[in-house]
Amino acid sequence: MREHIRTIKTAMWLDYQITANWTRPITFFTYNIAKPVGASLLLLAMYYVVTGRIMGTMALSFIYVGNAFYMILGQVMMDLGWLVHEDREHYQTLKYIMISPSSYYSYLMGRAATRFLLSVFPVIFLLLLGLLIPIPYRFNYPLLIFTTLFGWIFMVSAGLLLNTITLLTARYGGSIGEAFAGLFYLLSGVIFPLSVLPEYLTKFALFLPSTYWFSLVRRSVLGVETDPFLSQLSLNLCIGLFFLTTLCFLVLSLAFYFSMDYLARRKGVLEMITTY
Amino acid sequence: MMSFLRAVKGRAYPRVIGALREPSWMFWEIFLPLLSISAYVFVYRALHAPPEFEGFVILGGIMTAYWLNVLWGMASQFYWEKETGNLQHYIMAPAPLESILAGMALGGMFNTTTRAVSILLLGTWLFHVHMVITDPLLLALIFLICLAAMYAMGMMFSSLFLLWGREAWVLNSLFEEPIYFLSGQNFPIKALGSYVALAASIIPLTLGLDAMRQLIFPSSLPYALMNPYIELLILSLLTIVYLILARIFLKKMELLGKTKGTILTRWL
Numbered sequence: 001m002r003e004h005i006r007t008i009k010t011a012m013w014l015d016y017q018i019t020a021n022w023t024r025p026i027t028f029f030t031y032n033i034a035k036p037v038g039a040s041l042l043l044l045a046m047y048y049v050v051t052g053r054i055m056g057t058m059a060l061s062f063i064y065v066g067n068a069f070y071m072i073l074g075q076v077m078m079d080l081g082w083l084v085h086e087d088r089e090h091y092q093t094l095k096y097i098m099i100s101p102s103s104y105y106s107y108l109m110g111r112a113a114t115r116f117l118l119s120v121f122p123v124i125f126l127l128l129l130g131l132l133i134p135i136p137y138r139f140n141y142p143l144l145i146f147t148t149l150f151g152w153i154f155m156v157s158a159g160l161l162l163n164t165i166t167l168l169t170a171r172y173g174g175s176i177g178e179a180f181a182g183l184f185y186l187l188s189g190v191i192f193p194l195s196v197l198p199e200y201l202t203k204f205a206l207f208l209p210s211t212y213w214f215s216l217v218r219r220s221v222l223g224v225e226t227d228p229f230l231s232q233l234s235l236n237l238c239i240g241l242f243f244l245t246t247l248c249f250l251v252l253s254l255a256f257y258f259s260m261d262y263l264a265r266r267k268g269v270l271e272m273i274t275t276y
Numbered sequence: 277m278m279s280f281l282r283a284v285k286g287r288a289y290p291r292v293i294g295a296l297r298e299p300s301w302m303f304w305e306i307f308l309p310l311l312s313i314s315a316y317v318f319v320y321r322a323l324h325a326p327p328e329f330e331g332f333v334i335l336g337g338i339m340t341a342y343w344l345n346v347l348w349g350m351a352s353q354f355y356w357e358k359e360t361g362n363l364q365h366y367i368m369a370p371a372p373l374e375s376i377l378a379g380m381a382l383g384g385m386f387n388t389t390t391r392a393v394s395i396l397l398l399g400t401w402l403f404h405v406h407m408v409i410t411d412p413l414l415l416a417l418i419f420l421i422c423l424a425a426m427y428a429m430g431m432m433f434s435s436l437f438l439l440w441g442r443e444a445w446v447l448n449s450l451f452e453e454p455i456y457f458l459s460g461q462n463f464p465i466k467a468l469g470s471y472v473a474l475a476a477s478i479i480p481l482t483l484g485l486d487a488m489r490q491l492i493f494p495s496s497l498p499y500a501l502m503n504p505y506i507e508l509l510i511l512s513l514l515t516i517v518y519l520i521l522a523r524i525f526l527k528k529m530e531l532l533g534k535t536k537g538t539i540l541t542r543w544l
Contacts, residue, residue, distance in 0.1 A: 022443060031446055038454030042462065043319065049463045049499070050325040059323065175304040182311030191315060192322035 007102040011110025012117075018086075019079075019118065029121060036071040036122035037129070043067050043191060044133075054133060058226045061135045062218065066190040068126035069217045072119040073155060073210060074181040079115045080159035081177015083108070084166040088272060095271050105257055108163055112156045120148075127221070138223030146239075147216040150246060154209045157249040158184075164253070164260035168267070170274045184210045193227040202229065209249055212242035283371035284379040291349075291383025295390060305341075306394040310402075313337040313395065316462050317403050328493040329463075331407060334399035335488060336461035338392045342426060343455065343481055345388040347448045350430025353380055354438040355445075363438075367533075373526050377434060381427040407492045414504060415491040421511045422484030428518035429480060435525035439532065460485055464499030473501050480514050483507040 020028040043063050048054050088094035098104055130137070162176055169176070184190070187201060188210035194202050205211045215230040215238050225231040225238075233241070264270055295302065316333045357363040366376050399405065409415055437444035458472075459465065459481040465473045466486075476482045487504040489496045501507075 022446065031450060034450055035453045038452075038457045042453065042457040045457060045460075045463050045467055046316070046319060047323065049467045050320065050323045050329065063319065175301075175308065178308050179304070179311070182308055182315075186311050186315045186318075192318045196318045196322045 003101075004103060004106045007106035008110035008113065010102075011107045012114045015111040015114035016118075019114070032118060033122045033125050036068070036126060039071070040064065040067055040126055040129075058222075058224075060133065061222055062193070062226050063191045064126075064130055064133065064135055065218055065221050066214055068123050068130070069214065069221075070185060070190045071122050071126070072116060072151070073184055073213075075119040076112060076115045076155045076159055077162065077181035077184070078177045080108075080112055081162050081166065081175075081180070083111055084163050088270065089274060092271075092273070098265075098270055104261070105160070105254075108160050109156055112159045113152070115159075116152050116155060135222075137221060140220045140223060143216065143235075144220035147213065147220050150242065151213050151217075154213060154242075154246040154249055157246065157253040158209075161249070161253040161256050164256045167260045167264040168269060170272060184208065187211070188214050189227050189230065190214055194229045195227070207245065209242055209245035212238050212245065216242060279371050280375045283369070283375035284382065287376050287379025288383035288386070289379075291380065292386050295387045302390065302394075305391045306398065309337050309341060309391070309395055310398060313399055314402070326495070327406065328495050330403050331405040331493050332464070332489060332496070333462045334396065334403070334405050335492065336456075336485065337395050337399060339422075339481055339485055339488075340456065340461055341388050341392045341395060342385075342423060343459075344452070345384045346426045346430035347433075347451055349384040349387075350377070350380055350427060351433035351451075352437050352444050352448050354434045355440070358438065367530075373530075374431075374523065377431045377522070377526075381430065385423060385427070408494055410491055410494055411504075414508070415488060418484060418487045418491070418504060418508050418511065421508060421515060422480050422488075425480035425484070425511050425515040425518060428515050428522060431522035432518050432525055435522070435529040438529055455479060455481070458482065464489065464496060464501075466499050466501045470501070477501075477510065478514070480511055483511050483514075487511075 022028075023031075044054060044060075047060055047063060051057075051059075054060070084094065087097065097107060127135075127137070158180060162180055165176060187197070187205045188208055189205065190210075194205055194211070197205065211230070215225055215227065215233070218227070219225050219235060219238070225233075230238070313333055313336075316336075317330045320329045320333065354363060354366075357366065366373060369376075400407065437447065440447070456462075458468075458476040459479050460468070460473075460476075461481075464486070465476065465482055468476070473482070483501075484507075486501045487507040490500045490504050
């Protein structure tokens with residue numbers, strides 16, 4: 001266990017260096033915030049052109065809070081999609097990490113943890129910015145902490161699923177990550193209620209942990225779920241479904257990890273260079 | 277002149293052929309933008325926006341495909357070529373660097389057009405977007421000049437990005453969401469107020485989108501920033517300015533490369 005924790009800590013430190021050491025911390029954190037702010041402003045402008053106002057309604061709160069928290073999910077997915085390619089082809093260190101005595105799964109968890117933590121800062125900034133609109137926050141802190149921590153487990157599982165797939169692919173690292181992030185954005189009721197989707201997509205959305213995660217986010221930040229479809233679920237049921245779907249994702253990611261790792265070693269693609 | 281044109285053709289060739297040789301990329305390039313486009317369309321539906329707003333999203337998605345190509349396929353391309361070891365060959369080749377950039381731009385435009393047409397067809401089919409083109413000739417002219425201005429901007433950035441290290445990568449991602457907002461990707465730019473909209477007009481995408489919205493969705497005229505003819509004129513001026521700046525920066529980059537000797541230094 002101590003070995004795993006040490007690997008996770010080292011991977012977290014490494015990931016921070018890779019992501020942020022190109023500049024001073026203050027510049028990095030400004031950059032880290034600029035993208036999410038840009039995305040939020042885009043949605044605010046869309047809301048403004050339709051309604052002619054920018055003051056807090058529940059519809060606006062729904063969009064704003066969902067989009068702010070999506071920044072964590074989107075960033076983790078997109079960054080993790082690249083991780084294997086980066087290690088294997090750009091830094092050419094994957095083979096060394098693989099033959100080291102530490103667990104590669106722990107290493108990936110550490111890398112994912114840093115991406116998650118770095119994405120939390122823009123969310124905090126956006127939540128503070130939301131006070132200007134103003135978004136009617138009614139925080140349920142225990143629920144928010146639970147949602148964030150379990151959200152991390154779900155995101156790490158989804159991210160690792162991506163990573164293990166890219167162990168076998170020559171390209172598509174970024175595409176697979178973007179596809180995952182895009183699907184979650186479209187199908188989880190992030191910025192619009194699920195009832196707007198065609199019926200078959202709404203049914204599909206109910207199998208995604210992210211759907212329940214965003215519902216829990218709204219319940220813990222706004223104190224209420226405004227999605228007409230998801231508001232029919234009680235809080236306990238929502239937590240239960242989130243827990244269950246996350247567990248499925250975790251099992252799936254572990255199964256993928258072991259099978260893809262086995263196949264990658266068998267095929268000898270851990271050193272694959274495609275100049276990509 | 278002949279060597280210039282040969283270099284343009286030579287550099288455009290791998291991009292055109294590359295698109296055809298890797299058909300699976302085409303799937304990702306069409307499928308991925310459709311996800312975010314669909315999400316934005318559903319936002320407008322949830323807000324009960326007028327139908328033409330859904331068309332704004334499709335149009336924004338099409339033009340964003342070109343913007344992303346300008347960023348990742350033009351602006352950061354020299355930097356990328358440096359990383360993969362091709363840049364020295366371009367510099368040594370008996371052809372000006374401008375011709376290499378022009379070839380990249382033409383090849384990139386071809387590549388992206390296949391993606392843009394697919395987004396247009398799929399987007400209008402999926403969301404039943406109704407378009408009424410009032411002046412096809414002017415629309416085509418604005419579209420082409422807008423592309424020219426965007427790619428000229430990409431050429432200008434390519435020299436600057438080359439001088440930086442990983443900052444180039446970072447700057448590219450910084451030019452995505454904030455630029456989508458400032459250019460009015462999914463909404464009429466006039467909503468940001470005339471001063472902000474005018475300031476944002478140094479990004480060719482802003483004026484191009486505004487003009488095309490007016491010509492494709494006549495009901496959007498009340499949201500227009502300015503007359504499309506004036507926008508065409510400004511876009512033409514921007515093209516010339518960015519091309520001149522691109523040339524100046526290329527020369528500057530070459531000079532710095534020779535004096536400092538760092539132009540081929542990889543950050544890995």
